[in-house]
Amino acid sequence: MNFLVAGVGGQGTLLASDILAEVGMRAGYDVKKSDVLGLAVRGGSVLSHVRWGERVASPVVRKGEIDYLLAFEPLEALRGAEFLHSESTIVVNTKKVPPVSVSSGSASYPAKNQIEQILRNTAKAVHFVDAARVAQEIGNVKVTNVVMLGVFSTLLDVPFKIWEEVVVGRVPTKYAELNRAALRAGRDSKNTEGEPS
Amino acid sequence: MNRALLSGNEAIARGAYEAGVQIATGYPGTPSSEILAAIAKKYKDEIYAEWSTNEKVAMDAAAGAAYSGRRALVTTKQVGMNVLSDSLMYVVYTGIEAGLVIVTADDPGMFSSQNEQDNRWYAKLAKIPLLEPADSQEAKDFVIEAIALSERFDTPVLLRTTMRISHSKSVVTLGERASVPDEVGPFIRNQEKYVCTAMWAKKRHPVVEQRLINLADYAEDTPFNRIELGDQNLGIITSGVTYAYAREVFPQASFLKLGMSFPLPKKMIRSFADRVDKLVVIEELDPFLEEQIQAMGIDVVGKEIFPPYDELLPDTLAELALNAGLIHQHKRSASTVTAPEGLPPRTPVLCPGCPHRSTYYWLNKMKMPVAGDIGCYNLGCLPPFNAQHTMGCMGASVGVLHGMSIAGLPERAVATIGDSTFFHSGMPPLLNMVHNGSRGVVIIMDNGTTAMTGHQDNPGTSWSLHCEEAPHVEIEPLVQVMGVKKVLTVNAFDVSAVENGLKECLAYDGPSVLITKGLCAQLDRTPKPPYAVNPDECIACGTCFKLGCPAIIKSEEINEKTGEAKAKIDPALCVGCDICRQICPTGAIQSGMTDEAGER
Numbered sequence: 001m002n003f004l005v006a007g008v009g010g011q012g013t014l015l016a017s018d019i020l021a022e023v024g025m026r027a028g029y030d031v032k033k034s035d036v037l038g039l040a041v042r043g044g045s046v047l048s049h050v051r052w053g054e055r056v057a058s059p060v061v062r063k064g065e066i067d068y069l070l071a072f073e074p075l076e077a078l079r080g081a082e083f084l085h086s087e088s089t090i091v092v093n094t095k096k097v098p099p100v101s102v103s104s105g106s107a108s109y110p111a112k113n114q115i116e117q118i119l120r121n122t123a124k125a126v127h128f129v130d131a132a133r134v135a136q137e138i139g140n141v142k143v144t145n146v147v148m149l150g151v152f153s154t155l156l157d158v159p160f161k162i163w164e165e166v167v168v169g170r171v172p173t174k175y176a177e178l179n180r181a182a183l184r185a186g187r188d189s190k191n192t193e194g195e196p197s
Numbered sequence: 198m199n200r201a202l203l204s205g206n207e208a209i210a211r212g213a214y215e216a217g218v219q220i221a222t223g224y225p226g227t228p229s230s231e232i233l234a235a236i237a238k239k240y241k242d243e244i245y246a247e248w249s250t251n252e253k254v255a256m257d258a259a260a261g262a263a264y265s266g267r268r269a270l271v272t273t274k275q276v277g278m279n280v281l282s283d284s285l286m287y288v289v290y291t292g293i294e295a296g297l298v299i300v301t302a303d304d305p306g307m308f309s310s311q312n313e314q315d316n317r318w319y320a321k322l323a324k325i326p327l328l329e330p331a332d333s334q335e336a337k338d339f340v341i342e343a344i345a346l347s348e349r350f351d352t353p354v355l356l357r358t359t360m361r362i363s364h365s366k367s368v369v370t371l372g373e374r375a376s377v378p379d380e381v382g383p384f385i386r387n388q389e390k391y392v393c394t395a396m397w398a399k400k401r402h403p404v405v406e407q408r409l410i411n412l413a414d415y416a417e418d419t420p421f422n423r424i425e426l427g428d429q430n431l432g433i434i435t436s437g438v439t440y441a442y443a444r445e446v447f448p449q450a451s452f453l454k455l456g457m458s459f460p461l462p463k464k465m466i467r468s469f470a471d472r473v474d475k476l477v478v479i480e481e482l483d484p485f486l487e488e489q490i491q492a493m494g495i496d497v498v499g500k501e502i503f504p505p506y507d508e509l510l511p512d513t514l515a516e517l518a519l520n521a522g523l524i525h526q527h528k529r530s531a532s533t534v535t536a537p538e539g540l541p542p543r544t545p546v547l548c549p550g551c552p553h554r555s556t557y558y559w560l561n562k563m564k565m566p567v568a569g570d571i572g573c574y575n576l577g578c579l580p581p582f583n584a585q586h587t588m589g590c591m592g593a594s595v596g597v598l599h600g601m602s603i604a605g606l607p608e609r610a611v612a613t614i615g616d617s618t619f620f621h622s623g624m625p626p627l628l629n630m631v632h633n634g635s636r637g638v639v640i641i642m643d644n645g646t647t648a649m650t651g652h653q654d655n656p657g658t659s660w661s662l663h664c665e666e667a668p669h670v671e672i673e674p675l676v677q678v679m680g681v682k683k684v685l686t687v688n689a690f691d692v693s694a695v696e697n698g699l700k701e702c703l704a705y706d707g708p709s710v711l712i713t714k715g716l717c718a719q720l721d722r723t724p725k726p727p728y729a730v731n732p733d734e735c736i737a738c739g740t741c742f743k744l745g746c747p748a749i750i751k752s753e754e755i756n757e758k759t760g761e762a763k764a765k766i767d768p769a770l771c772v773g774c775d776i777c778r779q780i781c782p783t784g785a786i787q788s789g790m791t792d793e794a795g796e797r
């Protein structure tokens with residue numbers, strides 16, 4: 001199983017992909033993961049490839065072989081589209097983070113319906129989630145990444161207990177309950193799909 | 198069995214722990230920086246770790262520790278190896294008392310580097326063994342092997358990773374720490390071995406050559422070099438992460454997988470070559486293996502199929518292999534989609550609240566030539582600043598500025614260099630400017646950290662890698678005692694102070710230093726309210742857009758006379774640094790307001 005986690009520096013993309021990889025390991029898979037950070041902290045794109053399998057050789061996935069795209073931002077979801085195949089599933093956070101090329105007026109952000117159309121044409125299933133709003137309701141927008149994982153956990157056949165253990169193990173103790181709540185809220189919110197951004 | 202999911206860098210740290218390493222030194226540089234960070238975080242009680250001022254200092258320190266009986270590890274990125282190499286070359290002759298491994302993290306694909314050099318050549322140049330792990334498990338195992346090899350053959354050992362090894366994670370089986378002595382000493386006085394004066398070093402050279410022959414014998418037997426026989430139509434010799442890629446693209450082929458890739462196991466290579474019909478070397482960057490195998494008189498191809506630049510990711514490998522007839526079809530699924538075209542790029546920018554912004558604003562306005570250096574401030578070369586005209590390597594800016602001065606340029610030039618880079622290698626060229634009567638302004642952009650590589654401490658901060666208090670070195674008195682007569686320190690967030698300081702230094706007939714001081718925005722935890730633009734006052738002059746601040750965005754409101762968009766500020770991004778307020782000609786930008794645009 002191949003996953004692509006796509007987001008923007010500062011969104012907690014790396015933590016999320018670390019958790020996803022570790023969940024796979026705990027579930028008994030061989031796991032590999034590769035991050036491309038670039039200058040992520042200065043607002044660049046962040047891409048992580050995560051692979052679960054019997055035996056995984058390459059940490060990098062080939063185009064057309066990503067089964068699940070977990071996108072923290074709609075524009076980054078589009079960027080990840082070329083890695084997908086027609087049976088892929090996409091979970092996308094609808095909250096936009098416009099790049100400087102857009103905010104400075106030198107480029108324009110793709111329209112909402114255009115994004116929806118491209119993603120729906122690309123993959124078999126697309127779940128739009130307003131994860132930032134869910135996180136805000138729990139009390140901290142910073143746990144958007146874990147809300148996204150909560151949504152994602154419903155798509156994979158791994159006991160939820162493993163997800164909880166890994167999430168709690170990966171965050172500072174004082175934020176453990178907040179993150180547990182975020183994971184559960186994500187899991188429960190899957191059926192209340194957000195509007196495409 | 199105790200297993201963990203570790204990055205290559207974390208696995209190297211774990212390997213150092215298990216190998217009984219007691220000293221770890223280095224200078225931060227992508228993709229190597231996390232090794233020492235992991236050691237300092239996880240193995241603080243067992244391993245002394247430090248950020249040294251530069252890679253050469255790190256190498257000397259590790260050598261001194263290894264001479265003293267402590268197992269030692271040095272980390273560097275590929276270009277840092279150039280700095281380190283002067284010191285490596287004497288350790289090659291002296292050997293060590295306890296194991297010494299140098300970890301170089303190369304950057305094929307240049308994710309964060311100024312070149313794509315292949316550091317495997319350093320093993321050949323220095324005549325030392327080279328290990329190349331293909332995943333995190335090997336990264337850990339090879340550190341242990343490197344320490345063992347180092348002690349068995351009395352040599353420093355080079356362990357080379359690439360970004361994909363350092364930054365990829367895979368499952369690692371954990372082991373126990375080797376037992377190492379608590380106490381060492383006294384120092385072994387063995388001058389003929391450890392003093393590289395010509396008369397003694399001359400006797401060491403044949404020792405180095407014999408050692409290399411012994412190592413080549415060892416390379417035949419090590420389990421880290423292995424033949425994996427498959428379909429014998431195609432034989433692939435490879436090392437490092439390309440092994441993992443090639444396994445994916447050529448699942449049926451035969452492999453000679455080299456974990457120890459210098460000196461080469463020539464008998465094993467000949468035997469492999471005899472067993473396959475077509476022999477191919479797959480290696481990222483230079484034809485390091487290929488040239489040596491060709492020199493053995495073996496018919497092999499490599500670079501004529503796989504170019505000596507960029508990564509050889511599985512997709513790239515498959516494409517090239519298909520073109521060369523090595524495979525007959527892509528494994529790629531038929532339904533591959535293409536990326537939508539024309540997506541807006543997400544290029545890196547100076548953060549909101551960055552203290553470097555005011556300096557590049559003025560350098561752009563004043564239009565003088567700028568010799569740049571390595572750090573976040575290299576982003577000053579991009580629009581809207583376009584205010585960096587050379588950039589080569591750590592510390593180069595100051596020497597290049599001196600070169601501009603002695604060349605007799607008709608205009609005054611400046612150099613921009615960060616605090617950590619100045620400590621790393623900016624001091625000798627500044628002394629050189631003083632000594633040789635240069636002219637020009639060295640702007641030391643002191644943001645109180647090594648920001649680019651992840652905020653490591655340096656002599657100008659007050660903390661060590663182990664998070665213990667360290668002496669704070671102030672740059673102004675330092676450059677004064679170096680003989681610079683004109684030294685000014687200004688607040689980087691005071692725009693006119695930066696302008697005046699720059700003008701005063703430019704007017705000075707000699708070498709001058711302008712220190713622009715302001716804490717990195719990523720470290721400044723004092724909350725300041727976001728600013729806002731009053732649309733009634735904004736005339737859409739565009740001045741604030743010249744700051745390239747991600748928080749300042751174009752508004753839907755336009756100036757009806759000019760048709761230009763007015764500015765607005767994204768309160769989620771603005772950190773209230775005040776720089777835009779100071780340059781706004783109409784006073785339209787104010788603190789603490791929330792305008793309508795502010796609600797997101």
